[in-house]
Amino acid sequence: MWNLARVAATAVARSSRRLSTAIPGPFIVHKRGADILHDPWFNKDTGFPLTERDRLGLRGLLPPRVISFEQQYDRFMNSYRSLEKNTQGQPDKVVALAKWRILNRLHDRNETLYYRVLIDNIKEFAPIIYTPTVGLVCQNYSGLFRRPRGMYFSAKDKGEMMSMIYNWPAPEVDMIVLTDGSRILGLGDLGVQGIGIPIGKLDIYVAAAGISPQRILPVMLDVGTNNQKLLEDRLYLGLRQPRLEGEEYLSIVDEFMEAVHARWPKAIVQFEDFQMKWAFETLERYHKRFCMFNDDIQGTAGVALAGILGSVRAQGRPLSDFVNQKIVVVGAGSAGLGVLKMAIQAVSKMAGCSETAAKSQFFLIDKDGLVTTDRNNLDPAAAPFAKNPRDLEGLTEGASIIEVVKKVRPHVLLGLSGVGGIFNEEVLKAMKESVSTKPAIFAMSNPTMNAECTAIDAFKHAGGDIVFGSGSPFENVDLGNGKVGHVNQANNMYLFPGIGLGSLLSGARLITDGMLQAAAECLASYMLEEDISKGILYPSIDSIRNVTAEVGAAVLRAAVEDNLAEGHGDVGPKELAKMSKEETVEYVARNMWYPVYSPLVHEK
Numbered sequence: 330m331w332n333l334a335r336v337a338a339t340a341v342a343r344s345s346r347r348l349s350t351a352i353p354g355p356f357i358v359h360k361r362g363a364d365i366l367h368d369p370w371f372n373k374d375t376g377f378p379l380t381e382r383d384r385l386g387l388r389g390l391l392p393p394r395v396i397s398f399e400q401q402y403d404r405f406m407n408s409y410r411s412l413e414k415n416t417q418g419q420p421d422k423v424v425a426l427a428k429w430r431i432l433n434r435l436h437d438r439n440e441t442l443y444y445r446v447l448i449d450n451i452k453e454f455a456p457i458i459y460t461p462t463v464g465l466v467c468q469n470y471s472g473l474f475r476r477p478r479g480m481y482f483s484a485k486d487k488g489e490m491m492s493m494i495y496n497w498p499a500p501e502v503d504m505i506v507l508t509d510g511s512r513i514l515g516l517g518d519l520g521v522q523g524i525g526i527p528i529g530k531l532d533i534y535v536a537a538a539g540i541s542p543q544r545i546l547p548v549m550l551d552v553g554t555n556n557q558k559l560l561e562d563r564l565y566l567g568l569r570q571p572r573l574e575g576e577e578y579l580s581i582v583d584e585f586m587e588a589v590h591a592r593w594p595k596a597i598v599q600f601e602d603f604q605m606k607w608a609f610e611t612l613e614r615y616h617k618r619f620c621m622f623n624d625d626i627q628g629t630a631g632v633a634l635a636g637i638l639g640s641v642r643a644q645g646r647p648l649s650d651f652v653n654q655k656i657v658v659v660g661a662g663s664a665g666l667g668v669l670k671m672a673i674q675a676v677s678k679m680a681g682c683s684e685t686a687a688k689s690q691f692f693l694i695d696k697d698g699l700v701t702t703d704r705n706n707l708d709p710a711a712a713p714f715a716k717n718p719r720d721l722e723g724l725t726e727g728a729s730i731i732e733v734v735k736k737v738r739p740h741v742l743l744g745l746s747g748v749g750g751i752f753n754e755e756v757l758k759a760m761k762e763s764v765s766t767k768p769a770i771f772a773m774s775n776p777t778m779n780a781e782c783t784a785i786d787a788f789k790h791a792g793g794d795i796v797f798g799s800g801s802p803f804e805n806v807d808l809g810n811g812k813v814g815h816v817n818q819a820n821n822m823y824l825f826p827g828i829g830l831g832s833l834l835s836g837a838r839l840i841t842d843g844m845l846q847a848a849a850e851c852l853a854s855y856m857l858e859e860d861i862s863k864g865i866l867y868p869s870i871d872s873i874r875n876v877t878a879e880v881g882a883a884v885l886r887a888a889v890e891d892n893l894a895e896g897h898g899d900v901g902p903k904e905l906a907k908m909s910k911e912e913t914v915e916y917v918a919r920n921m922w923y924p925v926y927s928p929l930v931h932e933k
C-alpha cells in the first residue's frame with residue numbers, strides 16, 4: 330500500500346467524468362390509501378399520477394391537479410428562498426434552525442423529493458443537515474422533536490433487542506450509523522439527543538453514496554447521560570440516569586451488534602461520536618467479527634492524511650518529502666490518535682523505516698500540553714505517540730502549543746481538540762516562522778464554534794501563503810489584490826460514504842486497514858496539480874458523488890486484493906476481480922440510488 334505512483338502528481342481530472350447511476354424499477358408497496366400518503370418512503374404528495382391514485386386507493390385524498398416532480402421541486406426551492414429572505418437579519422441560530430425545520434418537514438413527508446433537493450444543492454444544504462447546524466439541532470433535540478427517525482435501544486431494553494430489531498419496517502438494511510451520544514462533535518455528552526448525528530451522516534450516505542433511504546438505519550444506544558443539565562431538563566427524551574460503565578455498558582453494545590447482525594448479517598455499522606475510551610474499545614472488540622468501522626478514528630485519519638499529503642504537494646515538494654514534514658497534532662482523542670496512527674504507518678511504509686523511526690517527526694499535544702513519556706498517568710492510548718524528553722532539545726513535558734510551535738516550526742499544525750479558538754493570534758503568528766513555504770493549518774474540530782481558529786484569523790495572522798482546512802465550512806477569504814485564501818473542508822464526509830459503499834458492494838465481512846488506506850490514497854490523489862498549487866486540497870462538495878464513486882471503487886478493489894470480497898447481489902467475487910479500475914468506478918456509480926418517482930405496485 331501507500332503507492333506513491335498512485336498518489337501521483339498526475340492525478341486524472343476525475344471530477345469532470347460523467348458517471349451514470351441506476352434508475353430504480355417499480356416499488357412494491359404493502360399498503361394503500363392514506364397509509365401511503367403518510368409514508369415518506371413512498372409518498373409523492375400531489376405528484377401521484379391519476380392512474381396510480383386509482384390503483385392505490387388515493388382518489389379523492391388529494392387535490393385533483395397532478396403536479397410534476399420538477400414543479401414540486403421548484404415550489405420547495407421557492408419556499409426555501411422566501412424563508413431565507415424573511416429571516417434576513419435574524420440571529421444566525423434562528424435562521425439555521427428555521428432552515429433545518431423546512432428541510433426536516435420535507436424529509437418527514439416525501440423522501441424522494443427531499444433527497445433530490447439535497448443532492449442537487451448539497452453544497453448549500455450540507456451545512457444545515459450536517460455540521461454545523463446538526464450540532465445545534467442535537468443541542469435542542471428534545472424541544473425540536475416531532476417525529477421519531479431511526480431506532481432507539483436503551484439500557485432498559487436489555488434482553489429484548491433480538492426481537493426489537495424486527496420492529497424496523499424495512500426488510501433489508503445495508504448501512505447503520507450508531508452513536509451512544511457521549512461525544513457529539515465538540516459539544517460533549519448530549520445523551521439521546523445525539524441521534525441527530527446518525528441521521529445527518531446517513532443523509533450524506535444517501536446524497537453522496539446513493540445508498541437507498543429504505544436501506545439505512547440511524548441508531549441511538551441510550552445508556553444514560555452524565556450531562557447534568559439534560560438530566561434536570563423536564564423535556565429530556567432519554568433515560569434519566571448516569572451512563573452505564575464497564576461490562577454493563579459493553580453488554581448493551583454487544584447485544585445490539587448481535588441482534589442487528591442476526592437480522593441483517595451483512596449490514597455495515599459505522600460507529601460515530603463515541604467518547605474516546607469506548608470508541609477504541611468497541612473498534613478493537615468488533616472489527617474482526619463484524620463489518621464495522623469507527624468514522625471518528627478511521628474516516629478522519631484518511632481525510633487528514635490526504636490533506637497533509639496535499640499540503641506537501643502545495644509546497645511544490647515531491648510526495649516522498651512527507652517523511653520529512655514536522656507535524657504537530659493538537660488533541661489526543663479518538664480523532665487525533667487515529668490520524669497519528671495512520672500517518673505514522675504511511676511514513677514508515679513510504680520511507681521503508683520502522684514505525685518508531687517514523688514517529689520522530691510527529692508531536693502530540695493534549696489538554697495538559699505536549700505529551701511525553703515523563704507524563705504521570707500517561708493515557709495508554711496516547712503512550713505510543715509520547716515523546717522521549719531526551720529528543721526534544723529544550724521542550725519539556727506539558728509544553729504549551731505556542732512553545733511547541735515556536736520551537737518545532739512545524740510544516741503542519743492540526744487541531745482535533747474540540748476547543749474553539751486555541752489556535753490564537755500568537756500561535757497563528759508563530760506559524761509564519763514555519764520551515765515550510767506553505768504552512769498548513771487544519772482547524773478540524775466541529776461545529777464552527779469549536780474550530781481551533783477561523784479561516785479569517787488563520788489567513789490574517791499566519792499570512793496568505795498558508796493552506797487552510799476546517800472541519801466545518803467557512804467562506805473563502807479575500808486576501809486583497811484579487812487573491813483568495815482557499816478554505817478546504819477537512820471533514821470525514823469525503824471518505825465515510827465511499828468506505829461504506831465500497832465495503833457493501835464488495836460483500837466483505839470485515840473492513841481492513843488495507844481498505845481504509847485505499848480510501849485515503851484515492852482521496853489524496855484526487856486533486857490536480859493546478860488546484861493543489863492554489864491551496865485546494867479536496868474536491869468541491871458539489872462533486873461528492875463522483876468522489877464517493879472513486880473512493881468506493883478503491884475500497885472495493887482493496888477488498889478484492891485482500892481476498893475478502895464475496896460479491897453483492899448478482900455480482901460475484903470473480904466478476905469483481907475481473908473489473909478494471911475504470912469498470913469498478915462505473916459499477917459503483919451504477920449502484921447508486923437516485924431519487925425519481927418510481928411506479929408503485931400494490932401487493933397484499
Ligand SMILES: NC(=O)c1ccc[n+]([C@@H]2O[C@H](COP(=O)([O-])OP(=O)(O)OC[C@H]3O[C@@H](n4cnc5c(N)ncnc54)[C@H](O)[C@@H]3O)[C@@H](O)[C@H]2O)c1
Binds near residue numbers: 625629
Ligand atoms: N473534521 C473532521 O472530520 C472531524 C472528525 C472527527 C472529529 N472531529 C472533531 O474533533 C474534535 C475532537 O474529537 P475526538 O473524538 O478526538 O474527541 P476526544 O474528546 O476524544 O478528544 C479531545 C482531545 O482534545 C484534548 N484537548 C482538550 N482541551 C485541549 C486544549 N485546551 N489543548 C489541547 N488539547 C486539548 C483532550 O485532552 C483530548 O485529547 C471534536 O470537536 C470533533 O468534532 C472532526
Ligand SMILES: O=C(O)C[C@H](O)C(=O)O
Binds near residue numbers: 513514515624774820
Ligand atoms: O460530524 C462531522 O462533521 C465530523 C466528525 O465526525 C465529527 O465528529 O466532528
Ligand SMILES: [Mg+2]
Binds near residue numbers: 601624625
Ligand atoms: Mg463524528
